[in-house]
Amino acid sequence: MNSFTLSMVLICCGGLAALFLWRQFLLMKAVAVGFIGIGCAVGLTDALTKLLHQGSYAVSLKYLNLFSLSFQIDGLSAFFLVSIFLVSLLAAVYSFHYLNDSQKALRTAVSYLFFALLIASMALVVTAANLITFMLAWEIMSLSSFFLVIYDYESADNRKAGYLYFVFSHVGAMFILAAFGIFYGNTGSFMFADGNTMPDSAKLTILILTFIGFGSKAGVFPFHVWLPHAHPAAPSHISAVMSGVMIKTGIYGIVRLYASLGLHTPLFGEIVLVAGMISGILGVVYALGQHDIKRLLAYHSVENIGIILIGIGIGMLGVSFGNPIMAVLGFAGGLLHVLNHSIFKSLLFMGAGVVIQKTGTRTIDMLGGLLKNMKITGITFLVGSLAISGLPPFNGFVSEFFIYLGGFRGAALDRTAFVLSIMAIVSLAIIGGLALACFTKVVGVVFQGEPRRPDVTAGDEKGPAMLLPMLVLAGLCFIIGVFPRMFIYLALNAIPVSGLGYGRIPMEPFMQITANITLAATVFFVILAGVVALRLVFYKDKTIGSAGTWGCGFTQPTPKMQYTGTSYAASILEFFRPAAPLEEDHPAISGRFPIKTHYHSHVHDIAERHMVHVVVNPVLWLFDRLRWIQHGDIHLYIGYILLAIVVLLFFI
């Protein structure tokens, strides 16, 4: 039994064991977390070794006497496996203290079962080597994650979220199924490997259909509608896994299909690139408008998926315009961003989880000043925010750096590539700026200043099992940001299988880039150290006073007067109003003795609006028109039979 299978078995055992032990709450949690954790660790080491010493490992089982379930671990799969197992491992550890409601013991056990299933199915998705296997794993993944989303089914919102997610993932799966049908219809084979033996038109159709299907899983605008509903609904460690790695399986699918079909027409690369820009910018804009911290993070997943797609799109353009360096830079950047995003996004969701568990609210504008009592959470969250804003010296910067370099390569090419690259670069810049604005808002409002409500404060941050994973992830953000060499190497090892046809990629130039990043980071730290030293010198035996914040002459400041996240984002949202219509509910103050008034604002997601107006309502209307055919009159029913016969007789 090779170690991959071993890890699968361990993980599933963990899930099942939880189901049997649910009466002893702590024991159940310990066993489940233990098994799942060990399983993930085994899988992680296995994937890492396979990624470092390239080469593909395949296994195939007989299925239904006629078909086969075949699995294959090549560079690409291994790369995704790394992030899957890494995040799942930490999320499992986190869950030990996060799921602490012994009233819900059975439910917790069930959630562990589906959690294990989710991890296993994700791993199987990225290792599946033929269509049947892929669909099987894919659907199991959707189903298990659905159950995790409706963990708190008591609230109607969560039920709606679960329903949305269920429908979206199934419809997406149907698109993929149709694409696979065309695949099989043209090749007569179920293996991904045989993909390149069909006409280009079919290839393009498949790529586009799968792009829609996988996009609806990955949360590409406008197929992201389910995402901001589902991720807040799930428990935080699940949100971490879903947002961190599950949606990446969609990215994997896109890359895998691209690799197996080997269709290098610019068109698809352009589609991916444009989709990436749109989801990137709109994702972060909507994120700015959110009041619920987990919804905000969910929208940031849309944004980062956009960045990843920009990277991959640049890579694809590089391939189709015969520019290897651009291609490699794009793909490397995109893939590395997959890993990076899985790290800092799960870190942020875990942080948000701690906040929610301790304060009991998800509304940003009700929080404040948490940093004083929640040092570790605050610092790690700060690190995550810096990383997701793509600032050096953290990991987000590295991947964006590579994507930028690729984009600039593209800017030197001819027309279409040139225009698209310019757009890509500029939108990346805008995304970066907006992300910075958004996370200064979150950090500033949630963790800094004073508590906005006296009743909403965090006493402490107990629960080492929750803090440890966050520390590890924060550490990773830092390490990748300063010493990216190793991780770029991993990403580069993942590329060759993606059908670029360059064979082995020369490492040296890219290693040089990483060396530069390391250099710059170190320089920055040296100078920072200098400044710190300077500060120490300056403050040597000086009087450090302490007083309230200066109210600029205003004498009665209250915490309620602090700038809220809503007002913080208002001016930027104003700039994007056409794309993000803002709905405000604010009865004007009137009369001599005005009654208490309120202010609610909500940023509408145009995709959600139009989905309802353009898709749902017409379908319902159409089918409502048809309902009369079954109106209970037997004479008419017999008429149908006669009708059917008459119609058939015409065909004879």
Add this chain to the structure above:
Amino acid sequence: MVEIVFLAPFVTGVIAFFVPRSLGRPLLVLTGALHLLLSILLWIRQPEPLFKAYFAVTPEGMLSLLVISLLFFLISIYTVAYLQESDIKAENIFTGSMLLFLSTMTMVTLSDHIMVMWIAIEATTLASAPLIYTHRTGASLEATWKYVLICSVGIALALLGSVLITISMDVGQVDAPVSFSALTSVATQLDPLWLKAGFAFILVGYGTKMGLAPMHTWLPDAHSEAPSPASALLSGVLLNCAYLGIFKTNKIMQAAGLGDFSGMILMGFGLVSILAAGTFILKQTEYKRLLAYSSIENMGIIAFGTGVGGLGAYGAMLCLIHHSLIKSSLFLTSGNILLGYGSRLIDKTGNLVNLMPKTFVAFFSGFAAISGLPPFGIFIGELFVVMGAFKAGHYAGATVLVVSLCVIFAGFANQAMKISFNSSEAAISLKERASLVLPQYVLLATSLILCFWIPDTLYRTIMNAVTSVTGGF
């Protein structure tokens, strides 16, 4: 000595009419067990029938027979528990009709002569009519009336179709017994015009019974009014029997080289049925009708797959088997829900997950299974149907299929989640005894296992059944 398989339940059925309920219930279960035993023996031994002219052991027949007896055995176990919970007047009639129903359906699976097949199928209608009228209410009466009349009219057309096929023999000066097997062997000599006409009438006739739109109109009424075990039998088995008739006729058409004609028609009816099902699933208010319409949908998929042929036909066969297993389990579960909430309206239910956890497990996994989610078998069936359709180049058809599957899922998922998770004030008196949930679990487990591993003999049987309609994968 094949005939005993349907004679035995016939005898016990007749007996059951005249015994008190204390004897009737065990008789039901015993007959179920006996029937299961007999059909397994039949499966292993493959004996020769006495009247070769009328009966034969065909692979597709064997498949349906095995499914029937397995289902009936489990359902009979459930029925006993169900009867204890609910009060049914004239229980002996119920029991007797169940057994007669079983015997007639068994006869369908074994019959080889066209007319005998017709007789058997018409007999199923007559035997199952009392089941639908069990509750003795106005609505159930109406359902029975529609069921009997519409099915009789439809099946009358099927009779005409059978006659037309014999005419096609006269025209083609063929001299062979009027049995499916014989006809398939001499199909090429049959007169195509009359054969086509015959197929058309048989399709509409048996299609009425199978629940293909637009002849499906009786189905939701009958399924919703019948007591749940009966609905399970109707939906899980009866539809397969009707399908068997169409399948065999389609075999003849294939052999006669009219496969494209029959395939097209089958696909057309399949798509129409799926669309019709979608229409009513979207805003359905009663869960039993919901399940009934979902049966129509699945019958549509099966017809479509059969029409596609090749991998599609294989998928259709898988769908057929798994649909019987899962849909009957769902109907049994709906019986629990009805006993628990005392209403067939979805709005009156809710919070099943807490109020009846065991039933919830059965219900929700049944829902997941019927909507084609793994690890249950319909998933693989639909997968093959869609892929086969694309392989055969029916892009438009496949597209319609996929789209309507999406719509149906959206509707079904909505209702299923309402039943399972919505808040509810209902007070549940029902105690979930093992015999009220175990049958469903067994059925689902069977489907789950069959999704990953099909015993070799079963596989070969399926293949033999399909090969005639298979243009190779």
Add this chain to the structure above:
Amino acid sequence: MNIPVDTILSLVLLSILFSFGSSRLPGLIKVLAFQGVIVSIVPLVIGHDLTTGGILFTLATLTIRGIVIPLCIYLAIKRVAIRREVEPIVGYHASLLAGLGLIVAAVVVSHRFEAPSSSASVLLLPTAIALLVAGMFLLMARRNAIAMVLGYIMMENGIYLVGTTFSVRALHIVEFGILLDVLAGVMIMAIILQNIKQTFDDVDTALLRTLKE
């Protein structure tokens, strides 16, 4: 041209028109009985397989179609004292016109099929089709449940006509089974009729429209 057969068949066609015209149930039943008798003697007149078995079977058919079925329906009416109108959805005159129309249509359609034993009679196939469609017409155009049952019986007559006379290889045992099925069907329908009468104290199917969608 086969005089006796065609005269008989034309009688059948006439009976269709009568059935469409008749407003009272007893009359309708009488027409159906008459129709059943004629239909069941057609094989004899066409005269293939004049074996004893054939003759016996024909007699059996005659008794069932011509006597038993109409009788049991008549009794059903008697028992539950149902109002005697057929409650038409399509009026009588319109029905008559429709009847004429569908007879013509049947003749036209029958030309598309070259009947194997058209030697027997030219009117055979048209009559069969006409009976079939006329039965369905009654089923669709009469609200009274009993009239609908009678329509079903008319359909069966048509099919019987096709079956017994066209296909040479009719095995009597099989046909007898069919006959029994039809009989049982009608019996069950009669039972349901009585139940409907008891439940709704009327057999107007307009009452049976509660189950929908």
Add this chain to the structure above:
Amino acid sequence: MIKSLMFWVLAIFLAPFFSALILKVKAFFGGKKGPPLLINYYTLVKLFKKGSVYSTSTTFVFKLGPMVSLSSAVTVLLFLPLAGQAPVFSFNGDLLFILYLLGLGRFFTIAAAMDTASPFEGMGAAREAYFPIICEATLFMILILFYVLTGELRLAAYFTGSQPFGLWQMAGSPMLFVVIALFIILLAENSRVPVDDPATHLELTMIHEVMVLDHSGPDFGFIELGSFCKLFFYASIIAQLIMPFESGYLALNLCLFTAGLVVVYLAVGIMESVMARYRMDRVPKFLLTSFALAFFATVITLEFIK
């Protein structure tokens, strides 16, 4: 290397001096004598001597802010070529690093401001987070232009070497647009009039100044020094754009460079003297013009080249 380091140190020390020029110009326009040219040094020294008072609302982030912003600004100067002299560090793509490092500094400035729980500082922070977004877009536009012209992504490559004039040769007149765009960005990024008025006394209308209200003593000194360096960075870029001459002699280069710097600072001063501050909601339009200019320049040039 050593020379470059010396230049770097020199830059840090000269940055406050040049900023004083602005004050002088404003005073001149105001018909006043104005503060001495070394005013900024006096201020810094005074600040460094003082102690500090910290708000009870603040956390370590508040103390971290000044240090990070200062060190980011200083680090940026390391990559800046001065007077045709190669910078200390330079690698392919260092410009990206520079821009994002300045972003890091901004992040911490904002964080420090939010730390004080003061509504006014929050207001300033929101603006500080908003306007630079457009500036970055403009900068990247210009970056694309330079990259396509020179094929290099190193700041040093544009202003050192034998052909500093290259950009003008290749781009021609559109480079004028670039200069203007860069100037607008300089005004915005360093919160000068018309985007922000460092001399105003109404907190509601401030951007940068209001964010540092609560800082005092050496911390405030750091912030001041940092903003001087930042201003110097942008100014010297523009200076080397408008004075793209490379005589072989270091001294001469130095003079030219200084002249360029003086011109830029004077321009800023004049701007501040003759213009009023825009209303806050007008600022984005102002910045968008810079973006438009850069875009225009880029497209025009590249069309000509291709």
